Amino acid sequence: MTPVRRSLLQGGAALGALMVAPTWLHAQTTTSSSSSAPAERRFAPQVGAWRTFEVTTRVDLADPVGASRIWLPVPSVNTDWQRSLESSYRSNGKSQMGSDGVEGARMLFTEFADGVKPFVEITSRVQTRNRSTEWNAPAVAAFARADAATQHFYTRSTKLLPTSGIVRTTALKATQGAKTDAQKARAIYDWVVQNAWREPKVRGCGEGDIKTMLETGNLGGKCADINALFVGLCRSVGLPARDVYGIRLAPSAFGYKELSGNPTSLKGAQHCRAEVYLQAHGWVAMDPADVAKVMRMETPEWIKKTDNPVVAPVNQHLFGGWEGNWMAWNTSHDVQLPGAKEGRLGFLMYPVAETSEGRLDSYAPDSFKYSITSREILA
Secondary structure, three states: OOOEEEEEEOOOOOOOOOOOOOHHHHOOOOOOOOOOOOOOOOOOOOOOOOEEEEEEEEEEOOOOOOOEEEEEEEOOOOOOOEEEEEEEEEEOOEEEEEEOOOOOOEEEEEEEOOOOOOEEEEEEEEEEOOEEOOOOOOOOOHHHOOOHHHHHHOOOOOOOOOOOOHHHHHHHHHOOOOOOHHHHHHHHHHHHHHHOEEOOOOOOOOOOOHHHHHHHOOOEEOHHHHHHHHHHHHHHOOOOEEEEEEEEOOOOOOOOHHHOOOOOOOOOOEEEEEEEEEOOOEEEEEOHHHHHHHHHHOOOOOOOOOOOOOOHHHHHHOEOEEOOOEEEEEOOOOEOOOOOOOOOEOOOOOOEEEEOOEEOOOOOHHHHOEEEEEEEEOO
């Protein structure tokens, strides 16, 4: 079958866990006996110029059994910090654009007949920029505002984000004494940073099953776990919040290797962030998971205090800010893939494929055979 190419334009807006921090958080930061404490690092994203990237995802299925299907996430977010522009694709199957039909998560859906050795490739152009909240000034950007129905929608419960039971009990304890929505968000952010931790053994970005995390007291995980914990706790006390699923595209301008992406190979660069809606500021950037990642992964030693000079600026500025070396795919939970034989996904941040034998493992890009690259377009 002759490969076909299509172009499209993006056009939419798109109490197992104790309240006391684990004992390791109260320990002194471990440093090598042969070196002094690390010098303070700089991390302070400020709103500035837009950056333009082309992001290419390609999937090849070497030996599928029977007919097969592939879904690739497409940038679906248009805000004051991201512009999702045009995309083009090619494949030897039958491709069409699809949506989750709920939150506007867009995807390229391709079907392949039995006997075809499938491939599909999509290139999307996006513009991104840093985010930083001016806490002493109210939001003025139209993108930052949300009507009452939208705010209510982002307080709902989902399969992986229940808002009752242990989730609400934990959030109420974490926010005790907080009066304003900003104070509650700060209390939850601090609680998550103090109690959750990066667990490198977790596959992919994690699953985001926050009820199980809280019931077992095992708050170790990755971004889709830790930021989901923040989002679920916020929702349970009436703060609109959402996960934002995306991927790192380029190195950090601040020299943090764990906050960087390698443009030539973005396998494993997927990263979930979070937002909370505050009445005076609109949608505000949050990322307690990256604080945990820097604490655990940035240096050879596991840093266990947030006032450590490597961690402190990240902890400060990821409450209200992001670096724009990252692109969002969508904000969708409980995703129904059009044409899928298997059930819903908790989120759509990875390529997904099915054959007659079932759904393939999206967390295994080498055996699944997919690649993601990015290229910055300089003026």
